[in-house]
Amino acid sequence: MGEIYNISSALPFLDTLAAGVLARFDNLAEITIYLPNRRSARPLAESLFKLAGEKPLILPKIEVIGDVSDEDLEPKYFPDYEKVPGAISPTARLYQIARLIHEKDGVRTDFAQSVALAKSLIVLMDELHNKNLGLDALKNVVPEDFAGHWQVTLDFLKIMAEDWQGYLQKHNLLEPIKRRNLLIEKLADYYREQPPQAPVIIAGTTGTVPATVELVKAVLGGDNGYLVLDGLDRNLADDDFKIIEETHPQYNLGQLLAHVSSTPGAVKEWQAAEITPRQKLISTALLPTELTPKWREFKCEENPRQDLHLIEAANLEEEATAIALALREVLEHADKTAMVVSNNRALAARVRAKMRIWDVEINDAAGENYAALPTSRFLLELAEMLRAKQAPVELLSFFKHPFIAVELKNKIREIELEHLRGPRLENFDIVEFIPELLPLKELARVFEHKEFSLLAIFDLHIKVAEKIVAREVLWKGDRGGKVYEYLQEFRANIDAQHKIDPQAYPEILARFISTKTYRPPYNLHPRINILPPAEARMQAANLVIIAGMNEGSFPALPLTDSFMNIDIRKKIGLDLPARDIGKAAHDFELLSQAKCVVYTRSIKEQGSPAVKSRFLQRLQAVCEIHDGGRYCEWARAFYEPEKIEAAKRPEPQPPLEARPRELSATRVGKLMRDPYVVYAEKILRLKKLADIDEEVTADKFGNFIHSALEKFSLRYDARLETLLGIGAREFAPFENKLGAKTFWWPKFLRIAGWFIANEAAARVDGKKLYFEDKGIFKAGGITFTAKADRIEADGGLKIIDYKTGNPPGFDAVDAGLDPQLAIEAIIFGAKYQQAVGGLEYWYLKGASEEAVKIKPYKRDIAEMVAATKKGLENLAAAFLDEKTPFIARPWSKFALKYNDYEHLARIKEWDE
Secondary structure (H helix, E strand, O other): EEEEEOOOOOOOEEEEEEHHHHHHOOOOOHHEEEOOOOOHHHHHHHHHHHOOOOOOOOOOOOEHHHHHOOHOOOOOOOOOOOOOOEEEEEEHHHHHHHHHHHHOOOOOHHHHHHHHHHHHHHHHHEEEEEOOHHHHHHHHHHHOOOHHHHHHHHHHHHHHHHHHHHHHHHOOOEOHHHHHHHHHHHHHHHHHOOOOOOOEEEEEOOOHHHHHHHHHHHHHHOOOEEEEEOOOOOOOOHHHHHHOOOOOHHHHHHHHHOOOOOOOHHHHEEEOOOOOOHHHHHHOOOOHHHHHHHHHHOOOOOHHOOOEEEEEEEOOOHHHHHHHHHHHHHHOOOOEEEEOOOOOEEEEEEEEHHHHHHOOOOOOOOOOOOOHHHHHHHHHHHHHHHHOOOOOOHHHHHHOOOOOHHHEEEEHEEEEEHEOOOOOOOOOHHHOHHHHOOOHHHHHOOOOOOEEHHHHHHHHHHHHHHHHOOHHHHHHHHHHHHHHHHHHHHHHOOOOOOOEEEHHHHHHHHHHOOOOOEEEOOOOOOOOOEEEEHHHHOOOEEEEEEEEOOOOOOOOOOOOOOOOHHHHHHHHHHHHHHHHHHHHHHHHHHHHOOEEEEEEEEOOOOOOEEEEOHHHHHHHOOOEEEEEHHHHHHHHHOOOOOOOOOOOOOOOOOHHHHHOOOOEEEHHHHHHOHHHHHHHHHHHHOOOOOOOOOOOOOOHHHHHHHHHHHHHHHHOOOOOHHHHHHHHHHHHHHHHOOHHHHHHHHHHHHHHHHHHHHHHOOOOOOOOOEEEEEEEEEEEEEEEEEEEEEEEEEEOOOEEEEEEOOOOOOHHOOOOOOOOHHHHHHHHHHHHOOOEEEEEEEEEOOOOOOOOOEEEEEEEEEEHHHHHHHHHHHHHHOOEEEEEEEOOOEEEEEEEEOOOHHHHHHHHOOOO
């Protein structure tokens, strides 16, 4: 019978394992050691060499249980190895399952959606195979036990199981995990039939995979079999293991010992070690629910929490900066190492970016998604641009890619300014402006088809990409080479007869490319790593930063299961989410034993309060952790200058010759509310660029209404159809914009109906109407101009101003803040030598209950006109005085509603 040992969580697992191997065994070359993952294999070998010193050493055979490859196999284990079917490649598996789903009767998805469903199905199948189950396990589930939609799902899975198994049998292939299990089972059978004559050590496994448990049992069946556990909790008695729940860190080890007919008390120590205060602290914090009353008995002293720190950052950015600074501090010592342990990919990416400030490129074990690599981005953005028919945003996104030559980028910039800003142009084609981009046309025509060969689209896509940029640029470096290799594999799996909707092609390609992960082979710092918890727990470092200690990150959220609810999972024997929490708890328990541990978390994530990790909550309930706030202070100081001087309100004083001599009525209103705007517009002559692919906004709608009503009024024929026709032509550039037809156009229809009815009554004999009439008024060396939307002359003048937004209040008119109507009264009263008898705002609301609301000025017009004349004379005098500054937003209370120059005036830096 073999022996079971434990390595204390207080000891570095791999170093201790290596020391024990060297102490116990003489001929290392005969020993076989099985580890749970490949990342632990190399450090174990390094530990053996280091501890052996100058003594010559032939390494033992180090293999990985969870990733058995053909190179690891020996013919003696598998005399019939050639009969074992090969594993289907991940790419072929995803493609073929997606096709089965897409072609299944009753399934209504495009191929891109089928690929997404296939990914979810593959996750489920891998989970089933890990438990030595298959989709055929669903046959034991009675659909009638569940709701209707679950019955449909179960029926679909059962059919898929039959079809997929049929495909694998036809091509003599196995699922990767099923094949791994088969090889482990054959290895177990070998050890049962021929107990090992030399030591065989299985180290670090938690026994969550049934095939691994069978291998452990087979190895322990011989006298030379050894099982070495990682971090069995010696603070728990055997009876405690009987009551721990699945969420407890020791649950999986307890189950493994039960499977091999052993108990925690029977496990020996690989190396003698006392229970440390830190172990006692962490064990107490993670006690089973029934034993938590013991928390009251625990006395938290300094020793267990020494070198245990907590960083609570305001947000993810501050947390990443604090972590980076802690890592940078480690690098000040040439003999120290550090690792960041996190499931939070966004946080890990930020930490990597922060470390580049010091030109330190750190290894992130989770790697980088292929879809984010430059070559992949180029290909995906090219396909998306042509699918979107060269829509401005997609077109500019593609041509700003780093692979695009500078000369071409400059041409695109000129085209952007002239043609891509403002409403989208119909049938825009970049080739008309840059003939050398002619290859784009051939690929663009593909997206006009309803159906096209996937293989043909892919080949044409690559061909066009290689014409836009040189091959050596597109596939450059290790990243480009890896993408090229994968795309060749993807192409090899495409059925030449397979046709798709070309509109789905960019998404299909993106879904396949995103299945791969890139890991840089070189130029990574040797003393710092970012690792997921499962890989990190067997590694050692001087500083361990357990990052992202919030619910959803540590422990991670369970994967979304598109096909099974909790009851179905339980019925067929799959792990429930509680088991994953137990695995995370075990990782937390082991990682927390490092000499120096820093926990980090963000108080807010994505602007919302984050919930502290349950493990951290338990730990703090038992014992206060040292505050690691100094790193947050450093992080805040990292970007904050020593002294902040508030910016001053801009008050430019341009010379007299730079000041314009003409001001429109609208601009006078801006001058009263925010002189700096007039300075920027008329003196600096700055103009806001139109938005790219401009949408319909309130001001655009106002311009459209004014233009349509003006053109109709000048050719009035009393027909609603005429006005609607003019409106349709004016609205054409926006008709495909978001909300244009459903929100803005119905407003116009209601306004047009009201306008036709009102116009018939307004056009009586003898009344004259003027539209978009212009005039001037001179005062103090300034020419004031105005354009009236509508003037009705019938023995007196009525001046009307159209407003599609809420009109200004008449108090603002009298105060001179909105003087447009008053200036128009001065100008057109003088122009037509008639008294102004009425001033009105027509509020063109377009609302269903009230299309247009008329707001008449009911105060003394003559008095207002006189006050306005005097005000304009005073304004002109001040305007032409070089000492008069153009102050930015003198009164926040009366600030302009729309201001294109706020960023230029840097208002947020000085306006309280």
